[in-house]
Amino acid sequence: GNSVTQMEGPVTLSEEAFLTINCTYTATGYPSLFWYVQYPGEGLQLLLKATKADDKGSNKGFEATYRKETTSFHLEKGSVQVSDSAVYFCALSEASGTYKYIFGTGTRLKVLA
Amino acid sequence: EAQVTQNPRYLITVTGKKLTVTCSQNMNHEYMSWYRQDPGLGLRQIYYSMNVEVTDKGDVPEGYKVSRKEKRNFPLILESPSPNQTSLYFCASSFRGGSNQPQHFGDGTRLSIL
DSSP states (O other), X not given: OOEEEEOOSOEEEETTOOEEEOEEEEOSSOOEEEEEEEOTTSOEEEXXXXXXXXXXXXXXXXXXXXXXXXXXXXXXXXSOOGGGOEEEEEEEXXXXXXXXXXXXXXXXXXXEO | OOOEEEEOSEEEEXXXXXXXXXXXXXXXXXXXXXXXXXXXXXXXXXXXXXXXXXXXEOSOOTTOEEOOSSSSXXXXXXXXXXXXXXXXXXXXXXSSSSTTOOOEEOOOEEEEXX
């Protein structure tokens, strides 16, 4: 079946450091890919999405590119802030048929001042 | 304000006592879904609904029921809760089902089954 694999956390960085959170997926067809962010005590919020190969999603300085050849959707940010501390989830939406959503296990990011 | 509202936010109850977690959205979304979030397992989809009177199983449906009698509401029912259903639950909705639709999430319901 379809699946999403994220790098293990937690990830601890100093403010202004470069961030990469790896995400790879297994899916049939052409799923859409998403990154969601969860702040403490809150529900998930959409951070960015990409719906086809080579699409780049971007928002709030975060970027991720849909790489079909490597089945990856890595999240990057050039300079993190303390306010970016949260849990980040990679997810895919199946391309057809069942309309299920599949989430990764989440990666906790902690940014130190 | 566009939102997904879950109630209650917190509940402690005992094994076998039926409970319902309500979910309501005010965005006229067709697609609604329930997830549970557990440490190390991320979010797992319990049930989803493509529209009124249309529901389908996600990856972990055992022990849960849902109904979709109205477009805005999608309650999650635990007929006979057990301790392994202790978890953080999220309701979500999107304009429609389909591969490019992001979801809007509620703030979560933390259930403890003793």
